[in-house]
Amino acid sequence: MKTQGINWPIWTGFLLSLIALLSYPFVFVNWPVTRDFPWANLLLFGIAAVLLFVGVRRAFSPDRRRISKIAASVLATFGVLVLGFFIFSFFIASRWLPAAHGAPKVGQKAPDFTLADTNNKQVSLTSLFSEPINGRAAKGVLLIFYRGYW
């Protein structure tokens, strides 16, 4: 007799692998402790892998239909691909950064610039120092260069 029931582990495992991927940029990136090393995402991928493994085994038991075996194989493959994509994005592609050998070093003078702020007002590096902070003279400026959202 062929069982008709849904193979829950395989579907849950597949969904969880997608959540494991998307929860990094949308959730875990917000806290340094889950951002600097994506252990929370890798943990989710680990659980997803176990579910996918259980699901594949279940699909290949003799009482399951052929379509169940095909579906399980496809979902498990996609789950592995999602994990591969995550590892590639976090550990490999994100490291392809220019070395910036010519960036100002400790002890060097920072190059001056004048750029527009969010009100289209021109702001120079000098003015960032001359404007007081909470009524007291600024002691330093922290320049944070970021990729932007274009």
Place this chain on the structure above:
Amino acid sequence: MRSIQQSLDRFHEVGIRPVAISVDPPEASRDLCQKAGYTFTFLSDPKAEAIRRYDLVHAGQGINGQDIARPAEFLLDSSGTVRWVNLTENYWVRARPEQILEAAKAIQ
């Protein structure tokens, strides 16, 4: 950015002004600040002029193939001298506020 905003009072207490710089136009940064609740200065460098002067150009990485900045943080003292630098090797990994505040102790 979020962690900088969360530590903004502590930065201001020690006299440090955080300033974010990217190729985003002022309108885009204004939207970002409104949505995310960022209250510190955001500067716009659409032609990557300052970014180039700091040798931080990541060529052709923008959505339309334009040059953008690779992530980097510089702490400058009031004479404009660099006192601390962070050039991350992975753009997901950024300097933590505690590291920067620790470095800021040296310029009090």
